Amino acid sequence: MRYLPLNDADRREMLKTIGAPTIDALFDDVPDDALHPSFELPDHKSEFEVERMLGAMAAKNRAAGAGPFFIGGGAYKHHIPATVDHIIQRSEFLTAYTPYQPEIAQGTLQCLFEFQTQVAALTGMEVANASMYDGSTGCGEAALMARRIKKRGKALLSGGLHPHYAAVTRTALELIGDHVAQAPIDVNASEDLAAMIDDETSCVIVQTPDVFGNVRDLGPVAEAAHEKGALLIAVVTEMVSLGALKSPGEMGADIVVGEGQSIGNALSFGGPYVGLFATRQKYMRQMPGRLCGETVDAEGKRGFVLTLSTREQHIRRDKATSNICTNSGLCALAFTVHMTLLGEAGLRRLAALNHEAACKTADALSAVSGVEVLNTSYFNEFTLRLSKNAGEVVDALAAQDVLAGVPGGRLWPDVPEAENLLIVAATECVTDEDIATFAAKLREAI
Numbered sequence: 001m002r003y004l005p006l007n008d009a010d011r012r013e014m015l016k017t018i019g020a021p022t023i024d025a026l027f028d029d030v031p032d033d034a035l036h037p038s039f040e041l042p043d044h045k046s047e048f049e050v051e052r053m054l055g056a057m058a059a060k061n062r063a064a065g066a067g068p069f070f071i072g073g074g075a076y077k078h079h080i081p082a083t084v085d086h087i088i089q090r091s092e093f094l095t096a097y098t099p100y101q102p103e104i105a106q107g108t109l110q111c112l113f114e115f116q117t118q119v120a121a122l123t124g125m126e127v128a129n130a131s132m133y134d135g136s137t138g139c140g141e142a143a144l145m146a147r148r149i150k151k152r153g154k155a156l157l158s159g160g161l162h163p164h165y166a167a168v169t170r171t172a173l174e175l176i177g178d179h180v181a182q183a184p185i186d187v188n189a190s191e192d193l194a195a196m197i198d199d200e201t202s203c204v205i206v207q208t209p210d211v212f213g214n215v216r217d218l219g220p221v222a223e224a225a226h227e228k229g230a231l232l233i234a235v236v237t238e239m240v241s242l243g244a245l246k247s248p249g250e251m252g253a254d255i256v257v258g259e260g261q262s263i264g265n266a267l268s269f270g271g272p273y274v275g276l277f278a279t280r281q282k283y284m285r286q287m288p289g290r291l292c293g294e295t296v297d298a299e300g301k302r303g304f305v306l307t308l309s310t311r312e313q314h315i316r317r318d319k320a321t322s323n324i325c326t327n328s329g330l331c332a333l334a335f336t337v338h339m340t341l342l343g344e345a346g347l348r349r350l351a352a353l354n355h356e357a358a359c360k361t362a363d364a365l366s367a368v369s370g371v372e373v374l375n376t377s378y379f380n381e382f383t384l385r386l387s388k389n390a391g392e393v394v395d396a397l398a399a400q401d402v403l404a405g406v407p408g409g410r411l412w413p414d415v416p417e418a419e420n421l422l423i424v425a426a427t428e429c430v431t432d433e434d435i436a437t438f439a440a441k442l443r444e445a446i
Contacts, residue, residue, distance in 0.1 A: 064267050066401070068434035070361070072381045072425025073211070073406035074135070074162050074237045075273070076262045078350075079429055084264050084337045088330055102306040108329065109304035112292040115336045122242045123234075123256040124249020125278035129289040131332040132275025132324065135259030139165045139205065139235055140172035141277065141288045141322055142255045146203035146231045148286050148321065153178040154200045156230075158193060159186030160210030163411050165235060169205065185412055187374050187383060187421070189214035194224035201228060203255075207235040208248070211411070212374070212423065213381035215245060222252030231255060239263050239276070240427075241379040243351030255279045264338030265331050274331035284308070288322030353428040354380035357435075361426040364439040370446040374421075381425040383408075388446055390422040396445045402438055 006014075011023070020026055027035055045053070064077045071077070088094060092107065102109060112130040119128035132138040143155045155173055157166050157180065170180045179200075183191045189212070193204055204225045208216035222232040234248035236258035248256045260274040261267070279287055285308065293307030342350060358380040366373045370387030386393055390407035397404040408421030426435070 061269070062401075062403075064403070065429070068402045068430075068437050070405045070424045070426060070430070070434075070438060071403050072238070073411070073423055074164065074259060075267055075270070076238055076240070076380075076425055076427055077267055077429050078240065078262050078427050080264060080266060080334075080338060081341055083341060084334050087337050088334050093330065093333055102309075103303070106304055109292050109306065111333050111336060112290075112329065113294060113304050114340075115332045116292060118336060118339050119260075119276050120278050122239065122247065123236070123253075123258070123276070123278040124247030124251075125253075125256055126249075126281040127284050127287070127291070128276065128278035129287055129291050131260075131328045132257075132277050132289055133328060134261075134271070134273040134275045135235065135237055135257060136162075136165045136168040136275075137324075138257035138275035138277045139233070140168040141324070142233045142257045143169045143173055143203055143205065145255065145279075145283070145286050145288065145321070146233065147173070147178060149283060150202040150229065150231065152200055152202035152230075154198075154202060155180050156193065156196055156201050156204045157182035158204070158206040158210065159183035159191050160189060160212060160214060160216065161205055161207045161235060162211040162237060165205075165207070165237075185415060185418065186210070187212050188376070189216055193221050197224055197228045197230055199228060201225070201230040203231045203233050205233045205235060207237065208245075209236075209238060209241055209379045209381060211237075212383040212421075213378040213425075214375055215241075215377040215379060218248060218251035218253055222254075226252070233257065236276075238379065238381065240347070240351055240354055243347035243349075244355060244379060249278075254283065260331070260335045263342075264334035264336070272328055272331055274328040274335055286321055289324055350428060351379075354426070357426040357428060357430045358382060360432070361424065361430065361435050361438070364435050365424070365442060368439055368443045368446065371442065380427055381423065384422040384424060386420045386422055386446060389419050391419070393422065393442070393445045397438075397441050400441050402441045404438065404442065 069077055116128040116130060120126060132141065155169065155178065159182065166182060173180050183193060183196065189210060197204060204221060206216060206218060206221055208218060210216055218232065218234055225232045231254040232252060233255045234253035239258055239260055239262045256278045258276040260276045265273060277289060290306060291308040293305050295303055295305050297303045358378060362373050362382050365371050365384060372385045373382055374385055375382040391409045394404050394407050405422045405424040408418030412418040
């Protein structure tokens with residue numbers, strides 16, 4: 001092939017140098033069934049035929065807006081104004097990638113600066129970065145950041161932390177030899193984390209609202225963590241909740257991470273999403289990712305710069321605080337556009353609509369025999385205990401075009417008591433008709 005730089009003589013010389021008789025010999029350690037798998041693919045087809053086949057496969061998917069939808073568990077269906085997609089699809093935004101000569105891309109930097117400002121205000125923190133991949137990777141990075149700051153090798157995870165966030169954090173820490181301790185799953189937010197904090201703890205990670213929907217008061221655990229010299233990392237998977245609840249920063253959190261999907265970003269079958277990361281200014285230089293700043297140019301005009309960029313792509317990558325290779329710039333822009341359209345009053349109103357929908361849903365479902373609402377507090381998500389296996393109930397309702405929520409057995413397959421738990425989310429997109437249909441179908445299924 002003309003674009004390959006090596007010829008047969010070059011290859012023979014390279015093989016001779018490393019002592020391999022043939023190129024195939026380089027793969028002797030790979031099992032034959034892995035080296036030559038049988039994919040059983042059909043014969044090639046025309047473009048038209050391929051389009052029809054793929055179209056038929058895609059038609060098996062069901063859009064979240066096609067009927068009653070009550071799935072949450074870390075990603076939420078919210079209405080996204082048409083303005084958001086219109087703006088982010090402009091070519092200067094849609095085709096832009098990481099600015100390697102950042103000061104040339106003033107528009108991109110200003111968008112990221114505004115994004116950081118919004119995230120800092122929402123979380124009650126002093127500084128925010130220019131986004132992460134998603135909330136779970138942000139959580140892992142926060143734990144690594146706490147380790148750098150405190151020089152300690154133990155992280156304590158709440159039993160109400162989303163298991164996917166816990167798994168990412170555990171992977172990040174255990175691979176470098178740190179200890180990760182996690183409290184048992186905590187449906188009622190009754191765990192005593194303060195008693196589990198010791199002098200080796202670098203951070204305590206608590207989610208609010210937690211994975212079961214409970215609204216958590218972070219004040220007491222923040223105080224307990226600080227007494228032991230540890231940091232409190234707050235996780236927020238539903239950012240709309242901050243339109244109604246006290247911010248983590250106000251409750252004493254040192255680092256706040258979260259998932260920004262709820263604002264401006266569609267579910268999109270699981271991504272791409274946008275991770276939020278904010279902290280106190282004194283910890284700013286240990287923060288992963290990038291930080292945009294405001295300045296003036298030589299003529300005194302307002303401009304934006306990449307103030308901090310502790311990333312692997314640059315020269316001193318061995319000293320980087322993070323090996324994150326990119327940010328979620330387009331998703332961050334969608335977040336910023338939607339948040340700008342909402343404003344403070346709009347966000348508060350949106351939060352109120354979400355809580356109202358959840359209250360209506362909880363009331364309707366709790367009236368069904370064999371259903372118990374376990375929460376004493378919630379925002380737009382809560383947990384039910386059913387008299388039957390929740391996974392089987394969800395499958396039965398899905399067959400009737402009602403997406404009922406996330407069964408506990410899917411998140412905690414090794415915890416028997418989770419099998420009858422069903423986590424239900426209700427956003428502003430849920431209608432009274434949806435709620436009535438859900439309650440009726442749930443009554444039949446139970």
